[in-house]
Amino acid sequence: MNFKMLYIDGAWTPSASGAYIDVENPANQERFACVPAGNDADVDKAAKAAAAALPAWAATPLSERMEYMKKMLTYFKEMEPQLTDCIVKELGAPVSFAAASHVRYQYVRTQSYIDLAAGLPLVETLPQSTVYREPVGVVGCITPWNYPLGQIIQKVVPAILVGNTVVLKPSQHTPLAAYYLTEAFHKAGFPKGVFNLVTGRGSQIGNAMCDHPLIDMISFTGSTEAGVGVARRALATMKRISMELGGKSPCVILKGADYEGAARMCLDSIFLNSGQTCTALSRLVVPKDDKETVERLLLQLLPEYVVGDPTDPAVKVGPVASEHQFQTVCSYIQKGIDEGAALLAGGLPPAPEKGYYVYPTIFTDVTNDMIIAREEIFGPVLCVLTYDTEEEAATIANDTPYGLNAAVWGPKEQAVATARRIRSGNVYINDGPRDVTAPFGGFKHSGIGREGGMDGMLEFTEPQALFDCGL
Template sequence: MTLHIDPASLAEAKGGPKRWQMLIDGKWTDGAVGLEGERVSPGHGVLVSRYAFGSQADVERAVTAARRAFHRGPWPKMKASERAAVLLKTADLIDARREEIARLDAIESGKPIRQARGEIEGAADIWRYAASLARTLHGESYANLGESMLGVVLREPIGVVSIITPWNFPFLIVAQKLPFALAAGCTAVVKPSELTSASTVLLGELLMEAGLPEGVCNIVLGTGPEVGAHMVSHPSVDMVSFTGSTRVGKATVAAAAATLKKVSMELGGKNAQVVFPDADIPAAVDAAVFGAFFNGGECCNAGSRLIVHKDIAADFLAAFAERAKRVRVGDPLDERTDVGAIITAAHLQKIENFVGDASADGAHVLMGGSGIESGAGQYMAPTVVAGVKPEMTIAREEVFGPVLSVLEFSRTEEAIRLVEETDYGLSAGVWSRDIDTAVGVARSVRTGTVWVNTFMDGYPELPFGGMKQSGLGRELGKNAVEDYSEVKTIQFHRGPRTAWWVGN
C-alpha cells in the first residue's frame, strides 16, 4: 500500500511556520534562556510550528505568578457564578474557533481533521459542564453535635496545580483537567506536550479574552526534563494532574512524593473487547474496528485486544478484515481520512517492532504489519495479529498504534482471566445479549470503565480513570471539581464552656 501525500498542500510549506510564545502572569513571553522548539507535521513532513521553550527559570516565574494569583488575586474569592461565567465564555470562544483549533491538532498530531473537530466540540461541552459544577461545589453542616456545638465542613481550592498533558489528544485532555481546577478556584501551570503545544497556547488566548485574571492560568512550553520535572517537584505546587505513559507516571508520583503533593494520574491501558457468540456480531465487528484503529491506536482507551469466543472467532475475524479494508488511511487534512499519521518516525518504528516480535514469538499477522510508503510523513497500516498468547509482549504491553491483538476463549471465566492478565485496568468492553453474562463480566474485571454492547463512548457526567497501573483518581463526573479542593472542618461552640479539663 502506498499513499500520495502532497507536502505543498500545507499553507506552512509556503508561508512558513507560526511561532508560539508562553503565557506567564498574563503576558506572552519567550523563555528566560532563549530555548526554542520546532514541530514537523507527522502527516506532511513540513515544519508547522516554532515554540519559545521554557526552562526551570520559567517554571519558577509561572509558579510564582500562580501562587500570587491564588493568595492575592480575585479568582479564588470570586463568586462561583462569576467563575462559571468565565468558563462558559471560554466554551463559546472554543466553539467560535473550532476549525482553527482542530486544524492545529490535525497538523501537529496527525489525527484526521474530522475527528479533531469532534474533539474540540467535546472539549467545549466539558468546559460548560465544569461551569455547572463550579456553582454546585459545597461543603456540609452538622447541627447534630449537641445544642452548644455546630460543625461546618468547607471545601476550599487546593491551591496551585501543575497540569501536564500528552500529545495524542492535545486540546481534549487539557479540557478534562483545567476547567475543573479553575471551577474550584485553583490557579494552574500547564505544560502541553512539546510535540503538540499550539492548541493549548491558543486556549490561553481564549482564556484571557474570556476575562480570566492574570496569573490564574500560566502555560509553559518545553520538554519533560527541562519543564515538567520542575513543575512536579516544585515545593509551591499543591497538586499534579498528569496524563501520559505509566512509566513517566510512576516517576511523576515519586517526584511529587517529596513534598506530599496530591496527584491525579491518567496512564496507560491495554483494553480488551470481549465478544460472546450471542453478541450483535455486525455491531461488535464495527466497534472492534473502531476501538483498534481510532486515532491510529494512539489512545489510552484503544481496544487493542480482541478476546473472542472460539466458536465464532474465524467468522468474526473474516468480517473484521472485510470492514477494516474500508478504513481509509491518509492525509490528516483530507475529510475522507479515518486514520492519519503516526506521531513520530521513532514511534512508528516502535510499533513495527512490537508486531515483528509477536511474529517471531509465533503469532500470525493477518493484515498490515508495517509502515506505509507515503513520500512525506509517517503512516502505519491497520494491523491484526492473531494467534496471540497471553504471555506474549504484544498481549500485555501498550503498543499505542493501529494494532489489534486477537486472543480466543472458551468459557466466561477464561475470558475474565484474559482481561485481567495485564498490569493495566483502564477500560474494557463486553458484547453479549445475555444480561447475566454482560453484568457478570462487567462486575468481575478490574477496570475503571466497562462498556456493554458499545465501546469508547464518553460523557462529561461520567467519571474516567483506571485501576491497577492505569492511574490514580478520576477525571470528569460530578466529583471532578472536588478533586481540586481540600476539606476544612470548623467547629463553633455556643454559650459557656462547661467541660473544663482543669477545674476552676
C-alpha cells in the same frame, strides 16, 4: 497566532531561555512551527504568578468563576476552524476526526463542567461538624501529545472552576492547540495569574514543576513509566498527585452478542487516532468456536478504515504522531511476528518517505502471555484472543497490569455480570455511549484519581472539617 511566546501572569511573554522547539507535521515530515523551550526560570515566574493570584481567585464566588468560564467557552467555540487545522497538522489526525473528537467534543466537556459546578458538594453539614471543600492551590498540569486539547480540558477547566490557579505544560510534540485555548482564557478576562502556559521539554519543565515549592499538585497524563517518575519526584515535596496513565483494554464478545456492532466498536477504538488512545480496545477476546467468524467480519470491515492524507475528509486513519512513535509501533509488530502470532491484516510498514504511516494491523492466535498482549503499543495494532468459558473471558480481561477501559458485548444481563468482574475504571456495555458526567480513570497501573464529572472536579479540592457541634 504567535507560537513563540509563553503566557504568564495574564500576558504573552518571551521565554527566558531564548531557545525553541520545532513542531513537525507527521503527515509530511515538515517542520512548520516552533514554540519556546521554556526553562526553570519560566516555571518559577509562572508558579509565582499563580500563587499570587490564588487567594483572590479562591475567594471569588463560584457563580463568578462559572461566568468567566462561560465567556471562555464562547471564544473557544469561535476557534473551531483554527483548532481543527492545528490538530491535523501537529498530530496528523484526519480532519473529520479532529473536528468531531479533538475539538467539538471538548466544547461538550467544558460545558459539562460548567453545568456540574453549581451542584458541587463544597459544603457538607455532618452531625457535629461542617466539611468545606477548599481548592488544592496551584496545580501543575502536564499533558500528553495524543489528545493535545482534550487532556488539557480535563484538567484545566475543573481545576480553575473550583478555585485553583494553574500552570500548564502541554506536550512539546503537539503544543499548538494549547495556544488557542490560552487565547480564549485571555479574551475572557480571567484575572492575571489564574492560567499560565509554559511550553518546553518534559525532562526540564516537568521536573521544575514537580520540584517547585509553590506548586501544590501535579495532574499528569501519559505513560505509566513516565507517570511513576513524575509521581516520585512530586512526592519528594509532598504534592498532591493525580495520574491518568496507560491501558491495555479488553473488548469481550459473549455468545449471543451483536458481533458486527462489537467488531466495529473495537476497530473504531483501536484504529481511529491511529491507535494513539489510552482507552483503545487493543485486545479483542472472542469465543474460541467463533474465532473464524469474527476474523471474517474484521476483514470485511477493515476497508472502511482508509489510510492517507489527514486533510482528506474521506480518510479515517492518518500517520502516527512522530518518527519515534513509528519506530516503537514497528518494533511491537516485529515482536508479534517473532512471538508466533498470526497476521490477519497489515504488518510491518515500509520505511517512511513522506509521513509516518502504519497500516491497521490485526494479530490472531494471540495468547495473553505475549508481549503484544501485555504492553501498551499505542498504535493501530489489534490482538485477537480466544476463550472457552465466560469465566475464562473475564480472567483474560483481568490478566493485565492495567485497568483503564473495557467493553463487553452480549445479552445485557450476562454482559453486566461480566463487566462487574472486570477490574477497570470504565466498562462499556454493548453500544452504551460515553457519559461526560461520569468519572474517568483507572485501576492498577492505569492511574491514581479521576477526571470527568463531579469526581473529576472534587479531585482538585481538599476537605477541611470544622468541628462545630453541628451549629
